[in-house]
Amino acid sequence: MSLSHARKFMDEALSLAKAASDGGEVPVGAVVVKNGEIIGRGANRPLAQNDPTAHAEIAAIRDAAKALGTDRLTGCDLWVTLEPCAMCAGAIAHARIARLYYGADDVKGGAVAHGPKLFTQPTIHHRPEIYSGIAADDAAILLTQFFKDRR
Amino acid sequence: MSLSHARKFMDEALSLAKAASDGGEVPVGAVVVKNGEIIGRGANRPLAQNDPTAHAEIAAIRDAAKALGTDRLTGCDLWVTLEPCAMCAGAIAHARIARLYYGADDVKGGAVAHGPKLFTQPTIHHRPEIYSGIAADDAAILLTQFFKDRR
Numbered sequence: 261m262s263l264s265h266a267r268k269f270m271d272e273a274l275s276l277a278k279a280a281s282d283g284g285e286v287p288v289g290a291v292v293v294k295n296g297e298i299i300g301r302g303a304n305r306p307l308a309q310n311d312p313t314a315h316a317e318i319a320a321i322r323d324a325a326k327a328l329g330t331d332r333l334t335g336c337d338l339w340v341t342l343e344p345c346a347m348c349a350g351a352i353a354h355a356r357i358a359r360l361y362y363g364a365d366d367v368k369g370g371a372v373a374h375g376p377k378l379f380t381q382p383t384i385h386h387r388p389e390i391y392s393g394i395a396a397d398d399a400a401i402l403l404t405q406f407f408k409d410r411r
Numbered sequence: 412m413s414l415s416h417a418r419k420f421m422d423e424a425l426s427l428a429k430a431a432s433d434g435g436e437v438p439v440g441a442v443v444v445k446n447g448e449i450i451g452r453g454a455n456r457p458l459a460q461n462d463p464t465a466h467a468e469i470a471a472i473r474d475a476a477k478a479l480g481t482d483r484l485t486g487c488d489l490w491v492t493l494e495p496c497a498m499c500a501g502a503i504a505h506a507r508i509a510r511l512y513y514g515a516d517d518v519k520g521g522a523v524a525h526g527p528k529l530f531t532q533p534t535i536h537h538r539p540e541i542y543s544g545i546a547a548d549d550a551a552i553l554l555t556q557f558f559k560d561r562r
Contacts, residue, residue, distance in 0.1 A: 306482040306505075307482055309482075310476050310477055310479070310480050310481055310482055311473050311476050311477070311482055312472060312476060312482045312483065312484070312502060312505040312506040312507075313464070313469055313472060313473060313502045313505065313506075314482075318464055321463060321464060322462050322464060325461050325462050325463055326461055326462070328461075329461050330461055331457040331458055331460075331461055331462055331463045331465075332463065333463070345501055345505075346497050346498075346500065346501035346504075346522075346527070346529055346532075346535075347497075347498050347499075347500075347501025347502045347504075347505060348498075348501070349497065349498075349501075350496055350497035350498025350499070350500075350501060350522070351463060351464045351498045353497075353498075354457075354463040354464065354496075354498060355463040355464075356463075368534060368536075369534065369536065370534075371497075371501070371534075374534065375532050375533075375534035375535075376497070376527035376529060376532050376534075378497055378527060381497075381526050381527050382526075383519060383520065383521075383522075383525060383526035383527075384497075384526075385519075385520065
């Protein structure tokens, strides 16, 4: 994949993160990509949707699965601005996501490079390729600004 | 809680599990209970709903959160026929479920007593009280029969 493609997908995820924070939600955004096209989008919306499971990754996965008419996103990539939590990492495994690209590290809530490191667990039934640190500064600035504004 | 109450909630979860298997899905069912009343129900439906996140626990949590008009199920209990996976255990933590009651162990996919043992992880931000083995034989028989019929 070219660098401009990588930037394009993460830019769209960052736009969704920005939209989340404009609505008062923690700014995280995600897209699902198949064959170079975005087929699912998600912004973090637990407050607006009264749904504790409404993280950006879950929303993007559900959106993409509905678009494809299947519960398996084989051959699809997930781009997300923040390291996924355990719930979302589990969903990524269930969806059979081929490649996971994420931005900023989440030392407190992340479950990929931190905490349970879910994809290193012997019982995990699917492991995507993992690429981290993509546009990480942009994602981190959105988060820092959000929490600063709320203090 | 009396034994008859415990049985009542797990029986409802078992009925939902049975409904799932009647629809060709792996038989798992769940209910969310607040103040002795069922406020959310879920049956495992990833195939029917084209949604890899449509596990029984996720569906029951979303149902209950919608009913209460909040993303926090503080003071609520979750009853589920099978040990939750990492995705669902993560959702249970996000939802702030007070007590988790589950039936059969899931040695391969479970993330509570097996695998990452998510609620023992230092980074988990909420830990419910956990009770396991409730009507475990009934839940296990449903699962065994389902997989036997599919062979």
